[in-house]
Amino acid sequence: xxxxxxxxxxxxxxxxxxxxxxxxxxxxxxxxxxxxxxxxxxxxxxxxxxxxxxxxxxxxxxxxxxxxxxxxxxxxxxxxxxxxxxxxxxxxxxxxxxxxxxxxxxxxxxxxxxxxxxxxxxxxxxxxxxxxxxxxxxxxxxxxxxxxxxxxxxxxxxxxxxxxxxxxxxxxxxxxxxxxxxxxxxxxxxxxxxxxxxxxxxxxxxxxxxxxxxxxxxxxxxxxxxxxxxxxxxxxxxxxxxxxxxxxxxxxxxxxxxxxxxxxxxxxxxxxxxxxxxxxxxxxxxxxxxxxxxxxxxxxxxxxxxxxxxxxxxxxxxxxxxxxxxxxxxxxxxxxxxxxxxxxxxxxxxxxxxxxxxxxxxxxxxxxxxxxxxxxxxxxxxxxxxxxxxxxxxxxxxxxxxxxxxxxxxxxxxxxxxxxx
Amino acid sequence: xxxxxxxxxxxxxxxxxxxxxxxxxxxxxxxxxxxxxxxxxxxxxxxxxxxxxxxxxxxxxxxxxxxxxxxxxxxxxxxxxxxxxxxxxxxxxxxxxxxxxxxxxxxxxxxxxxxxxxxxxxxxxxxxxxxxxxxxxxxxxxxxxxxxxxxxxxxxxxxxxxxxxxxx
Numbered sequence: 001x002x003x004x005x006x007x008x009x010x011x012x013x014x015x016x017x018x019x020x021x022x023x024x025x026x027x028x029x030x031x032x033x034x035x036x037x038x039x040x041x042x043x044x045x046x047x048x049x050x051x052x053x054x055x056x057x058x059x060x061x062x063x064x065x066x067x068x069x070x071x072x073x074x075x076x077x078x079x080x081x082x083x084x085x086x087x088x089x090x091x092x093x094x095x096x097x098x099x100x101x102x103x104x105x106x107x108x109x110x111x112x113x114x115x116x117x118x119x120x121x122x123x124x125x126x127x128x129x130x131x132x133x134x135x136x137x138x139x140x141x142x143x144x145x146x147x148x149x150x151x152x153x154x155x156x157x158x159x160x161x162x163x164x165x166x167x168x169x170x171x172x173x174x175x176x177x178x179x180x181x182x183x184x185x186x187x188x189x190x191x192x193x194x195x196x197x198x199x200x201x202x203x204x205x206x207x208x209x210x211x212x213x214x215x216x217x218x219x220x221x222x223x224x225x226x227x228x229x230x231x232x233x234x235x236x237x238x239x240x241x242x243x244x245x246x247x248x249x250x251x252x253x254x255x256x257x258x259x260x261x262x263x264x265x266x267x268x269x270x271x272x273x274x275x276x277x278x279x280x281x282x283x284x285x286x287x288x289x290x291x292x293x294x295x296x297x298x299x300x301x302x303x304x305x306x307x308x309x310x311x312x313x314x315x316x317x318x319x320x321x322x323x324x325x326x327x328x329x330x331x332x333x334x335x336x337x338x339x340x341x342x343x344x345x346x347x348x349x350x351x352x353x354x355x356x357x358x359x360x361x362x363x364x365x366x367x368x369x370x371x372x373x374x375x376x377x378x379x380x381x382x383x384x385x386x387x388x389x390x391x392x393x394x395x396x397x398x399x400x401x402x403x404x405x406x407x408x409x410x411x412x413x414x415x416x417x418x419x420x421x
Numbered sequence: 422x423x424x425x426x427x428x429x430x431x432x433x434x435x436x437x438x439x440x441x442x443x444x445x446x447x448x449x450x451x452x453x454x455x456x457x458x459x460x461x462x463x464x465x466x467x468x469x470x471x472x473x474x475x476x477x478x479x480x481x482x483x484x485x486x487x488x489x490x491x492x493x494x495x496x497x498x499x500x501x502x503x504x505x506x507x508x509x510x511x512x513x514x515x516x517x518x519x520x521x522x523x524x525x526x527x528x529x530x531x532x533x534x535x536x537x538x539x540x541x542x543x544x545x546x547x548x549x550x551x552x553x554x555x556x557x558x559x560x561x562x563x564x565x566x567x568x569x570x571x572x573x574x575x576x577x578x579x580x581x582x583x584x585x586x587x588x589x
Binding site for chain 1 (some may be wrong): 436438440441444445446448449450451462463464482483486487488489490491492509511512513516517520521562563564573574575578579583584585586587588
């Protein structure tokens with residue numbers, strides 16, 4: 001029987017043939033908890049009469065949403081999580097390490113074909129290395145911490161096939177926003193989004209992370225790119241790829257596998273995309289919003305906070321400074337990415353151009369910590385959501401774009417086309 | 422479920438996200454009542470003031486999209502909501518509802534319900550009665566019914582010592 005990559009991963013894990021639509025209780029290979037939804041998960045673990053977690057080595061704890069602690073309650077939540085980690089023998093990636101999804105992949109604990117859950121909707125990012133990864137709630141995570149397994153409905157898949165070569169200043173973020181705009185915010189609900197084609201084969205892991213990260217923005221349970229030599233090379237910087245399960249790097253869908261839907265793109269036709277407030281699927285070509293006044297530009301988040309994103313932004317900037325009328329907040333996704341920016345002179349360039357370059361964390365993305373916008377302010381952001389109130393006031397507006405568009409716009413003080421810089 | 426005769430219907434549109442249900446700045450809070458006091462803050466401020474036990478939320482497509490924050494169903498439960506009816510639900514929110522004991526009801530005709538209607542659920546028979554009209558509801562998958570019957574995932578987990586994996 002022909003299978004999608006998702007069905008193969010679940011079949012391998014279950015030791016028998018399973019197909020989309022079946023409900024199974026499946027062991028997980030890793031579980032990620034962070035400082036916002038983690039405390040409630042720990043509470044649920046205790047309420048489920050949990051005493052020892054299933055396997056401390058498979059639990060990845062990371063503080064990223066409110067770091068350094070921005071309130072007394074956040075500090076208390078951190079204390080509680082640190083104590084739990086110590087008592088259970090879990091290694092805690094504390095406030096200095098960066099955003100959960102970037103750091104989780106940098107631990108080298110996640111390999112292709114793994115089944116990973118995390119208490120954050122953007123856990124689907126790990127599909128960039130060929131893992132089946134999905135976001136769950138805190139009670140689900142309490143159950144996982146105790147039993148090391150969770151109930152899953154094995155999802156149908158939708159196939160996004162992208163061929164061709166990107167034009168200069170157009171890339172992964174534009175492609176995923178275009179796809180979300182076409183499919184809609186619930187177009188892939190309960191489904192795994194499988195990304196294939198020449199554009200994904202040629203895309204490096206950071207771009208694949210950007211695309212998989214936003215699978216949830218079309219309702220996807222997971223986003224997944226078939227693993228390949230690029231995956232092996234990237235993961236070998238962080239973990240022991242030879243210890244991965246046999247066949248992990250050869251996983252791909254069978255010819256003729258059944259999909260719930262297919263969409264095809266030639267990325268050569270793609271122009272910079274912008275998601276307009278207040279829904280992620282309100283996506284337009286950049287010429288429809290050029291000239292929109294901006295108060296703040298944010299380059300960072302688990303979607304676009306990697307070295308490659310800052311390097312592209314820096315290339316667009318050239319020797320120009322940011323508009324004095326715009327606050328530019330730049331935040332790398334992890335300590336590793338921060339150091340790469342530091343060593344390449346990118347931080348110096350950003351600071352000289354007028355940016356606030358912050359230590360790795362989620363920053364204004366979720367609207368819980370610093371860098372919030374006020375009433376009637378407009379933010380342009382490389383993050384993944386533009387919901388009303390997402391980055392501060394419910395009377396403010398958030399637009400989403402690529403790092404290249406963010407840099408061009410920060411220079412002009414209004415939404416600007418990076419191809420014209 | 423509470424007596425639904427006096428239940429108020431709170432009607433919402435499509436794509437109601439978890440940031441609208443409970444904004445990110447309140448996520449350090451875990452107490453249901455305190456979370457409820459900020460539910461829909463900035464988008465529908467009268468909700469936290471006026472919602473009472475047994476009220477029903479009716480949404481359109483993709484209700485609860487966005488973050489995996491369980492604070493959202495907890496805030497709604499804290500405000501007295503026992504059931505959310507929608508045309509469709511975002512996946513994580515749906516699971517979170519089942520796990521926390523807030524009943525998610527998929528009703529393809531949910532958008533025809535108005536705030537002036539009265540609702541009587543007949544979920545075992547697969548419909549809700551809306552001001553005298555019958556609207557079909559989708560059944561909850563069998564495995565999830567067990568969790569609901571137990572009273573949520575915590576109660577379900579308390580009843581088992583280990584979980585048998587890869588079984589249906």
